[in-house]
Amino acid sequence: MSKVALVTGGSRGIGAAISKALKDAGYTVAANYAGNDEAAAKFKEETGIAVYKWSVADYDACKAGIAQVEADLGPVEILVNNAGITRDAMFHRMTPEQWNEVISTNLNGVFNMTHPVWPGMRDRKFGRVVNISSINGQKGQAGQANYSAAKAGDIGVTRALAQEGARAGITVNAVCPGYIGTEMVRAIDEKVLAERIIPQIPVGRLGEPEEIARCVVFLASEEAGFITGSTISANGGQYFS
Ligand code: NDP
Numbered sequence: 001m002s003k004v005a006l007v008t009g010g011s012r013g014i015g016a017a018i019s020k021a022l023k024d025a026g027y028t029v030a031a032n033y034a035g036n037d038e039a040a041a042k043f044k045e046e047t048g049i050a051v052y053k054w055s056v057a058d059y060d061a062c063k064a065g066i067a068q069v070e071a072d073l074g075p076v077e078i079l080v081n082n083a084g085i086t087r088d089a090m091f092h093r094m095t096p097e098q099w100n101e102v103i104s105t106n107l108n109g110v111f112n113m114t115h116p117v118w119p120g121m122r123d124r125k126f127g128r129v130v131n132i133s134s135i136n137g138q139k140g141q142a143g144q145a146n147y148s149a150a151k152a153g154d155i156g157v158t159r160a161l162a163q164e165g166a167r168a169g170i171t172v173n174a175v176c177p178g179y180i181g182t183e184m185v186r187a188i189d190e191k192v193l194a195e196r197i198i199p200q201i202p203v204g205r206l207g208e209p210e211e212i213a214r215c216v217v218f219l220a221s222e223e224a225g226f227i228t229g230s231t232i233s234a235n236g237g238q239y240f241s
Helices: 013-024 037-047 059-073 096-124 135-139 145-168 190-200 209-220
Strands: 004-007 028-033 050-053 076-081 127-132 170-177 231-234
Touching: 004 013, 004 059, 013 028, 013 037, 013 076, 013 209, 028 037, 028 059, 037 050, 050 059, 059 076, 059 096, 076 096, 076 209, 096 127, 096 145, 096 170, 127 145, 127 209, 135 145, 135 170, 135 231, 145 170, 170 209, 209 231
Parallel strands: 004 028, 004 076, 028 050, 076 127, 127 170, 170 231
Antiparallel strands: none
């Protein structure tokens, strides 16, 4: 039986590329999403990958959603915490709602998803958790105090859980994408992208979602068992940490 991989935010953008790459690598994949039913239905039709709707910001919904995935497909052995949002504003204009929404999804979401699958991974003595952080969690970004805080927090959780999971055969790693050409980034003003963002990327282009997906497939593999607590930076040379 193939291992079950659950990808949050797995129906669009980077998550969709991760879901597809894991399927191609032989995993049984479940893709979670939050609300875009149309995109999820299209993704399911095109890929044959099962989709499940709940918010990673809601602990009880995560527990129930994971229970459903496990009833349908089997125990979750690979968890990819990819779901994420932005609510950008300079700090002096940032509202508590903007702060809390981003922390709830991008940081609490990692707790809410990982906590329910952790005991099963410990019992089975195998697990792979991959957290999708960000270059802006590594270096900080003006206009993204909320996002930078959450994504830096994801790296902290990764390192703590790597130590807790090691003896139980669970690896926990982070991938920090730079600017990747998904809807999240295409939503940035074209002029800002062309004149301010792309010139800062030494390879001279945005990354492709598949370039992040390949990192995840590697970290999910049995062969990556000695790699835990690490952060792969995939950012075209924009930032070294
Ligand atoms: P997209 O906006 O393209 O897709 C986001 C996905 O996350 C969608 O499937 C969305 O579901 C889902 N999602 C959002 N909120 C929730 C929630 N509360 N519960 C469950 N699912 C949710 O994002 P990207 O593909 O660009 O980003 C994916 C990850 O990569 C994020 O964590 C992001 O922070 C990170 N990242 C992205 C970079 C980039 O350049 N694009 C750079 C660095 C990091 P739905 O379709 O229902 O809305």
